[in-house]
Amino acid sequence: MNNFDFYNPTHIVFGQDRFAELDTLIPADAKVMITYGGESAKKYGTVDKAREALKGREIVEFGGIEPNPHFETLAKAADIAKAENIDFLLAVGGGSVMDGTKFIALAAKDDSGKYQNILFNGFEPVPATEALPLGCIATLPATGSEMNMAGVITYNEQKYPFMSPLTFPKFSVLDPDLTKTLPKEQIANGVADAFIHVIEQYLTQPVNAKVQDRIGEGVLKTLIEDGPVTYADNDDLDARKNFMWSATTALCGSIGAGVPQDWSTHMIGHEMTASFGIAHGRTLAIILPNVLRERKDKKHAKLVQYAERVWDITEGTDDEKINQAINKTEAFFNDLDIFTNLTHYGIDDEGIDRIVNNMEKMGLTALSETGDLTLDIVRKILVATK
Amino acid sequence: MNNFDFYNPTHIVFGQDRFAELDTLIPADAKVMITYGGESAKKYGTVDKAREALKGREIVEFGGIEPNPHFETLAKAADIAKAENIDFLLAVGGGSVMDGTKFIALAAKDDSGKYQNILFNGFEPVPATEALPLGCIATLPATGSEMNMAGVITYNEQKYPFMSPLTFPKFSVLDPDLTKTLPKEQIANGVADAFIHVIEQYLTQPVNAKVQDRIGEGVLKTLIEDGPVTYADNDDLDARKNFMWSATTALCGSIGAGVPQDWSTHMIGHEMTASFGIAHGRTLAIILPNVLRERKDKKHAKLVQYAERVWDITEGTDDEKINQAINKTEAFFNDLDIFTNLTHYGIDDEGIDRIVNNMEKMGLTALSETGDLTLDIVRKILVATK
Numbered sequence: 205m206n207n208f209d210f211y212n213p214t215h216i217v218f219g220q221d222r223f224a225e226l227d228t229l230i231p232a233d234a235k236v237m238i239t240y241g242g243e244s245a246k247k248y249g250t251v252d253k254a255r256e257a258l259k260g261r262e263i264v265e266f267g268g269i270e271p272n273p274h275f276e277t278l279a280k281a282a283d284i285a286k287a288e289n290i291d292f293l294l295a296v297g298g299g300s301v302m303d304g305t306k307f308i309a310l311a312a313k314d315d316s317g318k319y320q321n322i323l324f325n326g327f328e329p330v331p332a333t334e335a336l337p338l339g340c341i342a343t344l345p346a347t348g349s350e351m352n353m354a355g356v357i358t359y360n361e362q363k364y365p366f367m368s369p370l371t372f373p374k375f376s377v378l379d380p381d382l383t384k385t386l387p388k389e390q391i392a393n394g395v396a397d398a399f400i401h402v403i404e405q406y407l408t409q410p411v412n413a414k415v416q417d418r419i420g421e422g423v424l425k426t427l428i429e430d431g432p433v434t435y436a437d438n439d440d441l442d443a444r445k446n447f448m449w450s451a452t453t454a455l456c457g458s459i460g461a462g463v464p465q466d467w468s469t470h471m472i473g474h475e476m477t478a479s480f481g482i483a484h485g486r487t488l489a490i491i492l493p494n495v496l497r498e499r500k501d502k503k504h505a506k507l508v509q510y511a512e513r514v515w516d517i518t519e520g521t522d523d524e525k526i527n528q529a530i531n532k533t534e535a536f537f538n539d540l541d542i543f544t545n546l547t548h549y550g551i552d553d554e555g556i557d558r559i560v561n562n563m564e565k566m567g568l569t570a571l572s573e574t575g576d577l578t579l580d581i582v583r584k585i586l587v588a589t590k
Numbered sequence: 591m592n593n594f595d596f597y598n599p600t601h602i603v604f605g606q607d608r609f610a611e612l613d614t615l616i617p618a619d620a621k622v623m624i625t626y627g628g629e630s631a632k633k634y635g636t637v638d639k640a641r642e643a644l645k646g647r648e649i650v651e652f653g654g655i656e657p658n659p660h661f662e663t664l665a666k667a668a669d670i671a672k673a674e675n676i677d678f679l680l681a682v683g684g685g686s687v688m689d690g691t692k693f694i695a696l697a698a699k700d701d702s703g704k705y706q707n708i709l710f711n712g713f714e715p716v717p718a719t720e721a722l723p724l725g726c727i728a729t730l731p732a733t734g735s736e737m738n739m740a741g742v743i744t745y746n747e748q749k750y751p752f753m754s755p756l757t758f759p760k761f762s763v764l765d766p767d768l769t770k771t772l773p774k775e776q777i778a779n780g781v782a783d784a785f786i787h788v789i790e791q792y793l794t795q796p797v798n799a800k801v802q803d804r805i806g807e808g809v810l811k812t813l814i815e816d817g818p819v820t821y822a823d824n825d826d827l828d829a830r831k832n833f834m835w836s837a838t839t840a841l842c843g844s845i846g847a848g849v850p851q852d853w854s855t856h857m858i859g860h861e862m863t864a865s866f867g868i869a870h871g872r873t874l875a876i877i878l879p880n881v882l883r884e885r886k887d888k889k890h891a892k893l894v895q896y897a898e899r900v901w902d903i904t905e906g907t908d909d910e911k912i913n914q915a916i917n918k919t920e921a922f923f924n925d926l927d928i929f930t931n932l933t934h935y936g937i938d939d940e941g942i943d944r945i946v947n948n949m950e951k952m953g954l955t956a957l958s959e960t961g962d963l964t965l966d967i968v969r970k971i972l973v974a975t976k
Binding site for chain 2: 208421
């Protein structure tokens with residue numbers, strides 16, 4: 205395996221009935237901004253329960269953080285946080301709210317007058333030295349944002365990833381009961397998102413990192429088993445817990461430590477979300493099968509391992525195993541009612557041009573763990589996905 | 591799965607040639623005490639390399655921390671740390687040095703005049719509010735101390751565990767090359783120690799914690815594959831890396847999150863070390879097979895899972911699978927030249943009495959995840975191990 209750094213100081217508070225502990229997790233004298241998205245955080249009482257647990261503290265609410273949160277919305281929140289002298293941010297929601305709150309945390313301590321500069325560091329850490337501390341009440345198992353330092357923000361109709369060790373949540377409360385009111389579609393997208401977070405770190409080139417590989421395979425198997433159960437049955441608490449912890453484990457750093465990472469599917473998916481508004485997890489599920497088919501030779505050894513260990517395919521030649529594994533992966537998404545063809549989403553040849561052209565504008569011209577997935581190959585993948 | 595908290599803020603710096611980074615990991619103005627054990631840390635140049643990397647800082651050395659480190663030795667180190675106004679502790683060594691340095695970190699900020707009080711909290715965190723910060727250069731993959739908050743100290747000829755969130759190492763440098771000078775016996779003990787750390791968290795009662803189970807199984811399989819390779823072949827760097835990362839992963843908290851934990855084998859093993867000076871990892875390997883045989887019914891479901899998933903035993907009845915898995919576990923230790931009978935270590939009936947009596951004195955009368963492993967059962971296990 206390659207040299208690596210692993211650092212993840214987020215305190216996870218996992219389980220039912222943990223709300224009251226917010227009182228000990230946030231300093232008693234902190235003025236808190238509770239951030240959230242749409243109506244559900246209010247409607248289902250989550251924001252109120254948080255207020256109740258934080259009794260005695262001054263609270264400011266900032267709602268309306270949209271999916272794929274917009275720079276303008278978050279800039280406004282940061283301005284309010286500054287004006288109100290906020291000490292602590294509490295994100296109540298899914299990946300968009302958590303990612304957005306990480307951005308607010310950095311922007312609230314940025315006096316450059318150009319919050320957008322936070323976004324232009326690619327996969328390098330933001331060169332900030334200060335951020336507001338933040339905590340999360342995670343309501344949607346999907347992005348893993350509750351236990352990592354990264355976020356993705358929409359700016360000028362493009363999605364920009366950013367990261368900073370300053371934006372690790374101080375804590376994240378993961379209460380499986382909070383996910384019970386989610387629309388089914390979001391469960392499906394969350395399963396796909398978590399699954400592909402593992403895949404992008406695992407399905408690359410072998411570097412004999414056995415522990416990392418096996419953690420990845422374990423999370424994939426758990427998602428295959430308990431993702432569909434959670435999707436189908438709202439009352440299976442065991443499955444819901446395993447799905448929730450899988451999504452967090454998928455992107456907390458342990459699977460990607462010391463191994464090559466791909467992230468092509470994410471880069472293509474981000475553009476599909478930015479241009480066509482398709483939910484993030486769904487874009488990944490649409491794209492992944494043909495990314496794997498296209499990169500079969502590059503990823504040969506790991507694909508065989510994936511087929512054997514994750515899908516228990518033991519018969520046939522290597523190529524047959526690989527094809528079966530990719531087909532099973534696609535069927536897994538389809539069984540979650542995720543269509544994996546572009547036509548279903550109204551993306552035609554012109555749409556494909558738009559995706560490829562926008563990726564070019566973003567400088568995303570040499571993707572994958574080997575840096576040789578060009579835009580011509582991206583186009584080929586998209587055409588195959590029509 | 592059960593509710594749980596997971597928190598582990600240690601920064602892991604894994605890989606070859608990372609020594610120079612010590613300079614950025616420890617504050618530039620810190621006065622540092624480098625702690626180490628016997629001669630090897632000096633002889634093989636590790637202490638000197640650390641000094642070189644920390645150039646410009648005032649350094650105090652404290653060597654001579656013995657295996658199963660003694661209270662008196664560590665109290666002396668804490669007194670020196672106070673007198674010298676040390677700001678940062680750097681442990682260079684294996685579990686004993688790292689555990690001992692955690693104790694020094696707490697004692698150096700303890701003005702009660704009774705450092706031993708640090709030891710009397712059982713598995714509850716030490717009620718300290720301050721500790722010196724510490725970092726580790728881990729030279730022996732085994733205890734996992736490099737990435738957790740716990741330690742074990744010898745006081746009055748008994749082994750006392752202690753833990754505090756204040757004693758998570760700020761960082762741990764894990765350089766596989768540093769382990770190449772270890773005596774073979776210590777590699778074998780380290781493999782057994784790491785293996786049984788997983789077992790004590792994994793082989794209990796099922797609570798449907800799929801991610802945790804699969805991480806545990808992944809670490810066990812890796813130890814089964816790469817432990818013996820590291821033992822036999824000093825030059826297989828890949829295996830050595832996997833062994834090293836397995837040992838750290840085994841006890842960093844991810845396997846034990848939200849599941850019942852046993853630790854009986856450790857409690858019996860500690861007494862064997864205290865009374866007979868047998869190395870820690872070795873005591874665990876001696877005891878474990880008969881703990882499992884004795885607790886076959888209690889642990890039935892998990893033992894079947896262990897047999898099938900870790901040892902790939904698919905034929906036979908459940909009981910046959912369990913027996914095979916336990917026998918394979920014992921053979922695994924034996925193949926590392928660890929004898930698993932008490933007679934080999936000169937422990938006779940009188941020795942067994944001594945172990946049981948000392949455990950009684952320590953109040954260790956109701957062990958295991960179900961709290962019903964009595965001293966009568968401990969005796970039975972020891973007699974079966976004669």
